[in-house]
Amino acid sequence: MTHLLEVERINSFYGDSHILFDVSLHVGQGEVVALLGRNGAGKSTTLKSLIGAVRPRSGRILFDGAAAEALPAYAIADRGMQLVPEDRRVFGSLNVEENLILAGLTAKARWPLERIYAMFPRLKERRRSRGTDLSGGEQQMLAIARALVRDPKLVLLDEPFEGLAPIIVRDLLGVCRTLADGGQTIVLVEQNFHAALSLADRVYILNNGHIVEELTAADARARPEVLHRYLGV
């Protein structure tokens, strides 16, 4: 069976530092996959390598049936992958609606704004507010919404719940649940492993740049000693 995303033994570097070692993983159509691991385990670097923000020095990435490891980020994004970065990177000088319009400019298919606003009513209320004037939670909503505008085949979420109030986390978790139930394929990096396991079908555990475990979310819940060993929880 072919997967939406197949990653074969990629090695990524920051300058001279070797960060990812022969990382292999796959993501099926409609699957939610979580990458777990301690700080510095290589989770964010994995996501950046997938979308081409970091270019792997070796290995292969097959996305939607085509080689993606040598493509620039904009070309990978154009083929239907979207990254919601850890630091959100909302455009502060643009208002909410401009951020969303920008995201859809070169999209082949795009979510209408009404559909985005139906999912994030708060963004509709704040559509004329500049990115810099949004709260952390609103910025995260906008970052996710901006990724959805292009109707992506695969969404990469990097620590979407980090630093947010519990009530906001609950709301965003609800949004992610809705997306997953609707068949959206997601790769999720999250420190909050309870939240991650509640969403994910399958889990990879990264340690020092190596994939050390692959297990279903049910297995992960049933084997707390694995999580304890690699995550210290």
Added chain:
Amino acid sequence: MITWPNFVSQLVNGLAAGTLLALISAGLTIIYGTLGVLNLAHGAMFMLGGYAGFVAFQATGSFALAVLAGSLFMLVAGAVIELVVIRRFYSRPPEDQILVTFGIGIVLVEVVRFIFGSLTATVPPPAWAAGITSLGFMIYPTYRLVVLGIAAVALAVLYVVLYRTRIGLIVRAGIEDSGMVGLLGINVYRVFMLVFGIGAMAAGFAGIINAPVVSLTPNVGDSILVQTFVVVVIGGVGSFPGAILGGIIAGEILSLTSMVNPAYSDVMLFAVMTLVLFLRPQGLLGLAGRA
């Protein structure tokens, strides 16, 4: 002796020079903001625009056609320079980028010197704008008022492009975070090429409309380069409104100081820049926290 008409005349001079500086600086600031490359060839592009207009004027005899052809030439020249040279330097350290744009500036100046010699080239103002205009209590060269008007209109056009069009939306986002623009599926390299072309065109356009005021020499852009840097620092790096405000402030400082003693005008300009850096390091209208 400073008389009232003399003062007003210098004030208008300052406004005209400032609007022109604002236009050139707007080009510099969007290039730096979007590409992250400090364009030390910007003064040379101002000069090249003037000569492109000169050539077009010689060929057609029409000032309007000279402005149009010279501007288009600079748009294309800027895009080609980005594509052939600048693009290879995005992943290089800033000092390499500074050196390469400095080198491009030297090459442009020397090529122009080779073709046209060091003697001055002149473009006459259009007939309808020659002569002087009486403002009631004083008289003023008509073409200088026209420069002020044309530069203001050009800034307005640039504003509309930046704030009311899709391209402008991409450019404004790119000034903030060009990497994220790429992650949204937009080919940022195409945007970089366009921005460098627009920036070069802004400088070149200013060079053409300024050509009837000064005599063209291959070095006409040297002092302009330094002044535009000051404008961008005062106004805020990457800020289009900042370039306009900074340009007018710089124009007035240069003009009003030279009324008292021309030798102090550059000193005064740097003194004000230093003051701004002390009080507001990001520039008057710059975003805090960016370089």
